Amino acid sequence: MQSLTNHYHQLLGLPSNWTVETVKLSITGKQVEIRLIYAGNHVECPVCGQTGKRYDHSGEQRWRHLDTMQFETILVARLPRCECKEHGVKTAQAPWAARHSRFTLLFESFAIELLQHCANIKAAADLLRLSWQAVNQIMRRAVARGLSRRNTEAMAYLGIDEKSFKAGHQYVTTLNDLEQGCVLEVLEHRTGEAAKALLESLNQQQKQQVKAVAADMWQPFASAVRELLPQADLVHDRFHISKYLNEAVDAVRRKESRMLDQAGDRRLVGSKYVWLRNPEQMREQQRLELNKLLAGEFKTGQAWALKNLFRVFWQLGCADAASTFFEYWSRRVDEVGLTPMIKVKEMLRRHLVNILTYFRHRITNAVSEGLNSKIQIVKASARGFRQFESYRNRILFYCGKLNMALEA
Ligand SMILES: [Zn+2]
Numbered sequence: 001m002q003s004l005t006n007h008y009h010q011l012l013g014l015p016s017n018w019t020v021e022t023v024k025l026s027i028t029g030k031q032v033e034i035r036l037i038y039a040g041n042h043v044e045c046p047v048c049g050q051t052g053k054r055y056d057h058s059g060e061q062r063w064r065h066l067d068t069m070q071f072e073t074i075l076v077a078r079l080p081r082c083e084c085k086e087h088g089v090k091t092a093q094a095p096w097a098a099r100h101s102r103f104t105l106l107f108e109s110f111a112i113e114l115l116q117h118c119a120n121i122k123a124a125a126d127l128l129r130l131s132w133q134a135v136n137q138i139m140r141r142a143v144a145r146g147l148s149r150r151n152t153e154a155m156a157y158l159g160i161d162e163k164s165f166k167a168g169h170q171y172v173t174t175l176n177d178l179e180q181g182c183v184l185e186v187l188e189h190r191t192g193e194a195a196k197a198l199l200e201s202l203n204q205q206q207k208q209q210v211k212a213v214a215a216d217m218w219q220p221f222a223s224a225v226r227e228l229l230p231q232a233d234l235v236h237d238r239f240h241i242s243k244y245l246n247e248a249v250d251a252v253r254r255k256e257s258r259m260l261d262q263a264g265d266r267r268l269v270g271s272k273y274v275w276l277r278n279p280e281q282m283r284e285q286q287r288l289e290l291n292k293l294l295a296g297e298f299k300t301g302q303a304w305a306l307k308n309l310f311r312v313f314w315q316l317g318c319a320d321a322a323s324t325f326f327e328y329w330s331r332r333v334d335e336v337g338l339t340p341m342i343k344v345k346e347m348l349r350r351h352l353v354n355i356l357t358y359f360r361h362r363i364t365n366a367v368s369e370g371l372n373s374k375i376q377i378v379k380a381s382a383r384g385f386r387q388f389e390s391y392r393n394r395i396l397f398y399c400g401k402l403n404m405a406l407e408a
Helices: 002-012 105-117 121-128 132-149 192-200 204-209 219-228 238-262 272-276 284-295 299-309 311-315 319-336 339-350 352-356 366-380 388-399
Strands: 018-026 031-038 042-044 051-068 071-084 088-091 157-165 170-177 182-188 212-215 233-236
Touching: 002 018, 002 031, 031 051, 042 071, 051 105, 105 121, 105 132, 105 388, 121 132, 132 388, 157 219, 157 388, 170 192, 170 388, 182 192, 182 388, 192 219, 212 219, 219 233, 233 352, 238 272, 238 299, 238 339, 272 284, 272 299, 284 299, 299 311, 299 319, 299 339, 311 319, 319 339, 319 352, 339 352, 366 388
Parallel strands: 031 071, 157 212, 212 233
Antiparallel strands: 018 031, 042 051, 051 071, 071 088, 157 170, 170 182
């Protein structure tokens, strides 16, 4: 047994004033319990770091450690209390764990590492044999640590975006750093107040350094930017715009398909995604499918052509050329005369000034679209987030690019 206690003393990298008292092995419980004892007469005050006399020991505590040969390993100890001249009696910090953590530094670091690289939170939790609650606790602490370390360097390009939450019935608003490609903060609801509060989370200096913000054409977002970042350009980004165009194409298709269906023609039924696909990413089969539909000379095909024609807009070299193109495109839309397309065109015209800002900054929420795939990981494991707080923590854990490392 002596060698086992020595072994654990070395394995845990304990300071000399801590000793391993016993190592209790439960074969049936598949558990190793390591009891540690503080032998020193002096204790460091956790507040000021000065060494004071040992006063007594606090109550017994337990910490989950990394498994030993697949045996769950638990450290048990009573932390010494220090009598500090300045701060009175204080419980010392355990050298193997972060304050208020039920896990050792090594275990917690391993859990964070695993969660970060696992595309499935449930699988990581199972592998660690941790409850949902424990996983949430580790993530919450990791995010808080990361946010406190976040450098407050200038952020020139921001994005305001929304994500669905609670199986799509509710929304959260996110503030993204478009250069770093990360989520800075998440707030509940999709409102002007949420957008304002997000921008308020920046300090005065940061606010002044923002050059442009990419956001949807939604008025409350625009107002928040104008009010709080008056010097910044608003850029209505292409990803939101292409979403509106796609919705318009689909509105045309639904109406047309319904009318054809009444006459027994079912060619447009189930064709929704054929019209929405990006032509560059189509496989041969999908291209044939589209060509067949285009040959049918449907109104939907005309709407589809207008949507695709608009892609040229983003490829132009400057705002003047884009503005000229927009007039040409608008005329085409009017000639074709499909109401859903005309509606989008009018909306774009109303916001054209803040769409043309794209050519000055060339920012889009594309970065946050990339973040969406990570947010899918978060959502896939959600099973209905009851609490906004845990959803926020998970978004920041996976998409915040935070330094969440534990310091030994
Ligand atoms: Zn002190």
